Amino acid sequence: MYKYIAYTFLITIAITLGGKVFSQPSKVIIDCDPGIDDALALCLAMESPKFEIIGITTIFGNTTLGQATKNALNIVELSQMDIPIYRGAAYPMHAPLKPPPTIVHGEDGLGNIHLAKPTLKPKGKPAAQFIVDMVNQYPGEITILAVGPLTNLAQAIKLQPGIAQKVKEVVIMGGAFTVPGNTSPVSEANIDSDPHAADIVCTTPWKMTFIPLDVTMKVKIDISLLAQIREKNEKFGTFIYDISQYYINFYQNIPGIEKGFYAHDPSAVMYMVDPTLFSVEKGPVRIATEGIAAGQTIMATKAHLYKSPWKGKPIASAALKVDSEKLLESFMSIMANNP
Secondary structure, eight states: OHHHHHHHHHHHHHHHTTOGGGOOOEEEEEEEOOOHHHHHHHHHHHHOTTEEEEEEEEOSSSSOHHHHHHHHHHHHHHHTOOOOEEEOOSSOSSSOOOOOOHHHHOTTSSTTOOOOOOSOOOBSSOHHHHHHHHHHHSTTTEEEEEOSOSHHHHHHHHHOGGGGGGOSEEEEEOOOSSSOOSSSSSBOHHHHHOHHHHHHHHTSSSOEEEEOHHHHTTOEEEHHHHHHHHHHOTTTHHHHHHHHHHHHHHHTTSTTOOSEEEOHHHHHHHHHHOGGGEEEEEEEEEEOOSGGGTTBEEEOOGGGTTSTTTTTOOEEEEEEEEOHHHHHHHHHHHHTTOO
């Protein structure tokens, strides 16, 4: 009896002190459209011991669905990890498909480094069905990290609305709540690519956190940090450095950032690593789906909680402040394989 109590006490202390032996990685599905910053987010998530990536789902956005899938396959191949990839939506639900922003990510989505054709293949199951199946298989355990348009998530909800109560959390890189957008004065690219899907996701009753431009534009990865990653990370360092050069050239035309770029999608991964790096506001969120404000993310203030169209809608969190210095320190620690 006393031996059991003593053993339990020691285990409790070890866990309290953060003993890595006893921590279990979180199950994650990454929904993405690689994309340079998506690629960096994937590498970051793969390097973090906090995550068990049970699947990657692809989507149109930074490039075509076919190219995004090829890029994801190449990154998984580079990682030497056993992570299945599922093709998702090639088009928005209702809005017209916008051409890929090749000026930002290049013709191949990865800064025109033109990787060889991957030997891996995507699985045959559609992305939305994979999401539904995994959430049902692991109720309460799966976090969905969405760093592209939200069409796959909306399709999963349409397939089986009941999965909302079984998802641990949805973390979304998207939106612009108190700052200008990057595709219009009010819209951010991921939300703007399929605003109808985004509004379905926002009105679904699951735990949901936005990592919007409000914080991602406060986190800047510069050329010196990329050089450190190239030096210290044998698996991904050269790849990350090479694809980032095109991105850096694009950002040279944006005032206030030199020889670097905003860490949009990696910031969403870092929220999952350490939410205390961010401060959030809470409220129901709706997406404007039509007109000149299409893609705008609108969180109701306390004075408007009970006014249509926010009345009775789920409460979401939106990160509006970030400790960018600590975030980048933690980011570099993970990428240097020293978490």
